[in-house]
Amino acid sequence: MYAGIDIGSRTIGFVVLSEGRVALSRLIDTGFEPLGAAKNMLTEKYRRVVATGYGRHAAKSHFADAVITEIKAHALGAAHIFPGVRTVLDIGGQDTKVILLDERGVVADFQMNDRCSAGTGKFLEVMAAALGYGGMDEFGEAALQGSGGIKISNMCTVFAESEAVSLMHRGAAREDIALALHSAVVERTAGMLQRIGLTPPLVFSGGVANNRCIVTLLAEKLGTKVLVPPEPQLVGALGAALAAAKEQH
Amino acid sequence: MSNYNEMWRSLGLNMEAHDRLLQALPPTYHDVYLTQPNRPQGLEYFDFVVNEIHGLRIQELQEHKQNGGKVIGAFCVFVPEEIVRAAGGICIGLCSGIDIGAAEAEKVLPRNICPLIKSFMGFKLAKICPYFESCDMVVGETTCDGKKKAFEILNDYVPVHVMETPQMKRGRDRELWLEEVRDFARLVEETTGNRLTTETLAKSIREVNGKRRALRRLAELRKNDPAPISGLDSLLIEQIAMYDDVERFTGKVNELCDELDKKVQTGEGVFPSGTPRVIVTGTPMAIPNWKVPHLIETSGAVIVAEELCTGLRYFENEVAEDAGAMDAMLENVAARYLGVNCAVFTPNTGRMERLVQLVREYNADGVIHCALSFCDPYAVEANRVEKVLKEENIPLLKIETGYDQEDAGQLKTRIEAFIEMLG
Ligand code: SF4
Ligand code: SF4
Numbered sequence: 057m058y059a060g061i062d063i064g065s066r067t068i069g070f071v072v073l074s075e076g077r078v079a080l081s082r083l084i085d086t087g088f089e090p091l092g093a094a095k096n097m098l099t100e101k102y103r104r105v106v107a108t109g110y111g112r113h114a115a116k117s118h119f120a121d122a123v124i125t126e127i128k129a130h131a132l133g134a135a136h137i138f139p140g141v142r143t144v145l146d147i148g149g150q151d152t153k154v155i156l157l158d159e160r161g162v163v164a165d166f167q168m169n170d171r172c173s174a175g176t177g178k179f180l181e182v183m184a185a186a187l188g189y190g191g192m193d194e195f196g197e198a199a200l201q202g203s204g205g206i207k208i209s210n211m212c213t214v215f216a217e218s219e220a221v222s223l224m225h226r227g228a229a230r231e232d233i234a235l236a237l238h239s240a241v242v243e244r245t246a247g248m249l250q251r252i253g254l255t256p257p258l259v260f261s262g263g264v265a266n267n268r269c270i271v272t273l274l275a276e277k278l279g280t281k282v283l284v285p286p287e288p289q290l291v292g293a294l295g296a297a298l299a300a301a302k303e304q305h
Numbered sequence: 306m307s308n309y310n311e312m313w314r315s316l317g318l319n320m321e322a323h324d325r326l327l328q329a330l331p332p333t334y335h336d337v338y339l340t341q342p343n344r345p346q347g348l349e350y351f352d353f354v355v356n357e358i359h360g361l362r363i364q365e366l367q368e369h370k371q372n373g374g375k376v377i378g379a380f381c382v383f384v385p386e387e388i389v390r391a392a393g394g395i396c397i398g399l400c401s402g403i404d405i406g407a408a409e410a411e412k413v414l415p416r417n418i419c420p421l422i423k424s425f426m427g428f429k430l431a432k433i434c435p436y437f438e439s440c441d442m443v444v445g446e447t448t449c450d451g452k453k454k455a456f457e458i459l460n461d462y463v464p465v466h467v468m469e470t471p472q473m474k475r476g477r478d479r480e481l482w483l484e485e486v487r488d489f490a491r492l493v494e495e496t497t498g499n500r501l502t503t504e505t506l507a508k509s510i511r512e513v514n515g516k517r518r519a520l521r522r523l524a525e526l527r528k529n530d531p532a533p534i535s536g537l538d539s540l541l542i543e544q545i546a547m548y549d550d551v552e553r554f555t556g557k558v559n560e561l562c563d564e565l566d567k568k569v570q571t572g573e574g575v576f577p578s579g580t581p582r583v584i585v586t587g588t589p590m591a592i593p594n595w596k597v598p599h600l601i602e603t604s605g606a607v608i609v610a611e612e613l614c615t616g617l618r619y620f621e622n623e624v625a626e627d628a629g630a631m632d633a634m635l636e637n638v639a640a641r642y643l644g645v646n647c648a649v650f651t652p653n654t655g656r657m658e659r660l661v662q663l664v665r666e667y668n669a670d671g672v673i674h675c676a677l678s679f680c681d682p683y684a685v686e687a688n689r690v691e692k693v694l695k696e697e698n699i700p701l702l703k704i705e706t707g708y709d710q711e712d713a714g715q716l717k718t719r720i721e722a723f724i725e726m727l728g
């Protein structure tokens with residue numbers, strides 16, 4: 057059995073492979089003690105554990121055998137679920153990555169967002185709270201009901217929040233503002249994809265891929281199909297598990 | 306170290322701020338340098354120099370001054386060191402790679418300016434750099450707009466002689482630069498009170514060429530796989546080259562190379578053979594800016610060359626030693642400096658051509674382009690680099706970063722992912 061663990065800023069994903077199949081997968085909140093939480097997920101003896109995500113190096117100094125970056129992990133995971141994928145978009149809690157794969161499924165190029173949280177899961181979370189939505193799902197569903205016409209001009213989380221609040225004060229409909237915020241994220245993401253030279257098929261992974269509004273708007277904007285795996289938050293952990301299985305001969 | 310307090314005080318340093326700087330350095334140096342695997346013995350000297358960075362070397366400069374010698378500071382590798390030496394002066398690099406005086410600097414500079422400019426301004430305003438305070442004259446240049454305008458401000462605090470470095474490399478630009486070099490020679494004569502003679506100039510040309518040759522010898526050794534020395538250590542030596550005593554430094558670099566020769570023969574290296582090899586290119590990395598090289602070499606790659614002004618551009622070409630008359634010698638000096646491929650030139654195709662050659666010569670797997678934040682010349686020229694490298698199928702990673710550590714985590718992920726791609 058080979059294990060992959062993806063220690064992200066919001067969630068920890070864990071995937072175990074046995075004879076090439078997923079034997080177990082789990083997703084928990086990162087919490088305040090990521091390393092301890094991660095370690096507790098390893099309940100058995102594995103031949104090899106590969107860690108990825110921002111906590112990968114800490115994991116390596118404690119229990120993991122090797123590390124790979126989130127870039128490689130998402131590429132491996134996405135290519136496993138959707139063979140032939142050429143572009144991977146991953147929007148997680150803190151960052152956005154776009155990855156280009158070659159015909160063999162090997163990373164050919166990648167880009168990450170700048171140091172701030174603009175356009176990431178964090179951005180959407182802050183906006184959902186500012187508009188009084190209970191969570192990301194509710195926020196995304198509401199946005200799907202919204203009608204266009206409003207534009208959010210700021211991508212900085214702090215400025216966009218005050219922009220949204222002042223739109224509310226001016227009487228704009230909540231779902232319209234929600235839609236505008238989703239559109240802003242999509243604009244920015246589409247820009248990154250175009251800069252790197254988007255080649256379909258496109259796979260969308262990470263927590264934000266659960267947001268139906270983002271997926272719909274993105275497909276419209278890009279004019280291409282957006283493939284979302286059943287558990288988009290586990291793609292990184294799957295990739296790490298695949299790396300663990302591959303490197304051991 | 307404390308026995309230098311008197312000296313520092315007499316230089317007018319702000320002792321409190323200076324203490325803070327001295328406290329910041331050793332832990333960083335330990336973490337970045339002393340934890341590296343398989344370091345060659347010969348680095349002991351360079352470790353010592355860093356340890357004594359504000360001590361022994363400053364004392365030497367003071368002794369030189371007490372004997373009537375002059376110290377001239379420069380911010381760019383365009384300032385001809387051989388002229389200063391020929392007139393009995395000492396030339397030192399004043400580029401600064403730490404953001405300790407930033408708050409002071411922002412009183413006179415915009416916030417969004419390259420950290421190198423902010424750093425040297427901060428050092429002067431906050432009085433924390435004993436090199437700066439030892440200078441009898443500082444020399445600026447008209448390379449990039451930021452520096453050019455900053456020198457006007459710096460001139461309020463210390464007299465700055467500005468050399469006009471051209472923007473192109475045509476015949477008329479070469480003439481202009483030659484004029485600037487001649488003026489500089491005259492000014493150095495006035496400042497030092499010593500006349501340049503063909504003997505002293507020929508000697509100093511030979512000596513400075515000797516320093517360049519030693520550094521080239523070191524660079525050549527890095528073509529081997531496994532590399533006998535890390536990129537971080539090589540960078541350190543290149544940084545020290547700008548302020549250490551020329552002849553002692555040359556000797557020590559050659560001694561180190563003797564040791565490395567043996568390592569190469571027995572196939573010893575700092576990292577295992579087959580480690581991905583990268584070339585770093587972009588804005589100079591002034592001491593103690595080791596941020597990106599440290600991230601690279603702790604992420605599974607080895608740096609085999611620096612196409613930087615703290616690197617190959619500093620020592621690649623020599624001053625021709627074939628002239629006997631003063632005029633011809635100055636012409637040779639001027640010509641050598643215009644061979645530097647700085648991004649302030651347009652076009653700067655020489656840099657792209659050289660980069661491609663270097664990748665082949667050093668058997669590099671990829672290139673990492675590092676521009677300091679807000680450095681327009683290099684950040685914009687990155688596009689030209691990208692275009693040429695793409696045509697040649699050479700992988701490239703572009704980074705823009707400053708002296709702060711805020712983005713270190715994200716940079717590490719990007720660098721690691723790039724190295725995964727090469728592997
Ligand atoms: S990068 Fe250009 S301006 Fe800076 S030291 Fe080098 S030659 Fe001078
Ligand atoms: S790094 Fe760029 S902006 Fe800064 S001084 Fe050098 S050339 Fe000018």
